[in-house]
Amino acid sequence: MKTYYRSIDSIRCILSLLITLILTVSITNVSIAKREKEYVAKQIDNIKIDGKLNEWVNAEVVNFDQLKDVGVELPKASDFSGNGRVAWSANDPTRIYFAVEITDDKLQDINPDNARWWEDDSVEFMFDFDNEMVRAALVQWTLGANGKDHSAAASRENTEWVLIREGTKYTYEVAIDAAGPRGPNPGNANAGKDFKAKDGLTIGLSFHMNDCENGQRQHQIGWIAGQAWDALAYGDLTFDKESLDVEPSGKLALTWGAIKR
Numbered sequence: 001m002k003t004y005y006r007s008i009d010s011i012r013c014i015l016s017l018l019i020t021l022i023l024t025v026s027i028t029n030v031s032i033a034k035r036e037k038e039y040v041a042k043q044i045d046n047i048k049i050d051g052k053l054n055e056w057v058n059a060e061v062v063n064f065d066q067l068k069d070v071g072v073e074l075p076k077a078s079d080f081s082g083n084g085r086v087a088w089s090a091n092d093p094t095r096i097y098f099a100v101e102i103t104d105d106k107l108q109d110i111n112p113d114n115a116r117w118w119e120d121d122s123v124e125f126m127f128d129f130d131n132e133m134v135r136a137a138l139v140q141w142t143l144g145a146n147g148k149d150h151s152a153a154a155s156r157e158n159t160e161w162v163l164i165r166e167g168t169k170y171t172y173e174v175a176i177d178a179a180g181p182r183g184p185n186p187g188n189a190n191a192g193k194d195f196k197a198k199d200g201l202t203i204g205l206s207f208h209m210n211d212c213e214n215g216q217r218q219h220q221i222g223w224i225a226g227q228a229w230d231a232l233a234y235g236d237l238t239f240d241k242e243s244l245d246v247e248p249s250g251k252l253a254l255t256w257g258a259i260k261r
């Protein structure tokens with residue numbers, strides 16, 4: 001009888017170990033990276049990359065007010081100010097959408113496409129797709145404020161974007177395709193090639209502006225403080241299934257269920 005109970009006990013013990021193991025595996029399968037800041041990106045279906053941000057009105061806006069590689073103090077708002085938004089769609093899972101609004105008093109564009117891009121006014125989108133948190137995992141897309149230059153991993157094939165300039169105001173609307181062919185200076189060329197956004201997934205993100213004037217880069221400034229290539233100075237970008245879709249009037253689209261309530 002004792003042997004019988006003992007074997008029941010060991011079966012229980014094995015079962016509970018198995019359950020713990022299954023739970024651990026399923027929890028670690030969901031990305032749970034916890035960097036200091038988090039942006040929860042929601043869905044925009046039917047995005048139109050046209051530089052008009054009407055489909056973005058319900059997205060969280062984060063200011064570019066953290067110094068990165070260059071700059072000793074924050075610039076005056078008229079010299080530089082900026083903000084960004086991020087979204088995605090489950091129907092288009094290899095792409096990440098961005099809206100970035102910049103105010104910059106002087107446009108510097110002194111280098112050709114894909115050369116010393118950090119010394120021309122430009123916005124950089126940098127990713128740690130696999131949460132490896134090391135430099136060798138980071139990938140950079142850079143888009144010139146001239147509305148033309150693709151640099152680093154950015155290419156015409158992997159980036160759909162429109163930049164609208166009205167005086168000192170620049171509006172970027174961008175869709176970055178992690179799976180598309182990388183540009184001529186791709187850095188860690190294979191990182192993120194299998195990326196697919198899905199509800200609950202977290203990756204690392206830094207996005208920021210190279211603000212240049214008088215032949216040099218005066219500030220690098222964005223959402224997260226710390227060096228652009230320091231993988232620990234990134235924020236969590238988490239994809240959430242909630243929809244940001246708006247009706248043409250600009251109101252949130254309501255379902256009949258929500259209206260009845």
Ligand SMILES: [Ca+2]
Pocket residue numbers: 047048049050051052053054055173
């Ligand atoms: Ca648009």
Ligand SMILES: [Ca+2]
Pocket residue numbers: 078079080104105106211212213
């Ligand atoms: Ca400036």
Ligand SMILES: [Ca+2]
Pocket residue numbers: 109110111112113120144146149
């Ligand atoms: Ca240039």
Ligand SMILES: [Ca+2]
Pocket residue numbers: 104105106107108121211212213
């Ligand atoms: Ca500038």
